[in-house]
Amino acid sequence: MLPIPRALLLAMALLVASGPGATAQPLPGPEGPVLLTLSQPGGQTIRLDRAALAAFPATSLRTTTIWTAGPQTFTGVTLRDLMTRIGAGGQALRAHAVNDYAIDIPWSDVTSGTALIAYTRNGQPMSVRDKGPLWLVYPYDSDPVFRQETHHARSVWQLDRIEVIP
Ligand SMILES: Nc1nc2c(c(=O)[nH]1)N[C@H]1C(S)=C(S)[C@@H](COP(=O)(O)O)O[C@H]1N2
Numbered sequence: 199m200l201p202i203p204r205a206l207l208l209a210m211a212l213l214v215a216s217g218p219g220a221t222a223q224p225l226p227g228p229e230g231p232v233l234l235t236l237s238q239p240g241g242q243t244i245r246l247d248r249a250a251l252a253a254f255p256a257t258s259l260r261t262t263t264i265w266t267a268g269p270q271t272f273t274g275v276t277l278r279d280l281m282t283r284i285g286a287g288g289q290a291l292r293a294h295a296v297n298d299y300a301i302d303i304p305w306s307d308v309t310s311g312t313a314l315i316a317y318t319r320n321g322q323p324m325s326v327r328d329k330g331p332l333w334l335v336y337p338y339d340s341d342p343v344f345r346q347e348t349h350h351a352r353s354v355w356q357l358d359r360i361e362v363i364p
Pocket residue numbers: 265295296297299347350351352353354355356357
């Protein structure tokens with residue numbers, strides 16, 4: 199067998215790594231408590247701790263909600279940024295909460311970038327008692343559509359698991 203130069207092997211490995219699934223790169227495993235588990239049919243199950251969530255592009259959203267008093271600043275990662283990063287696609291997402299509440303979120307809420315997985319509210323991490331540590335929120339003040347029952351039902355607090363529905 200002919201020896202293959204190391205540099206060529208490295209170049210080949212890089213090509214594979216940046217190939218067609220360039221957005222679906224492996225994420226580092228969790229070191230802290232897992233806040234969110236993502237599962238996709240036929241794909242890997244991804245467990246994200248706070249550090250992994252904070253490593254995604256952060257989005258902030260200022261809005262009032264029916265559950266809080268006065269304008270709130272939520273910071274987190276949009277479903278769009280998260281799904282793009284893991285290379286996931288489907289019809290919907292099924293979002294589960296620690297209390298076994300679950301609801302389907304149509305993919306249009308992913309692509310629109312309006313659904314935010316918030317990990318802080320007014321700059322502070324949210325306790326489970328305070329609807330955390332993750333709360334799926336929408337820009338309620340920006341459009342009456344977000345102030346209807348449909349989007350209230352999608353506003354899952356104590357979010358802990360998301361399943362991609364193909
Ligand atoms: N974790 C969790 N999030 C949830 C729910 C729930 O039971 N658990 N109910 C949803 C529904 S159906 C609606 S309409 C609103 C209800 O908010 P309310 O209980 O303040 O009326 O929250 C949504 N988010």
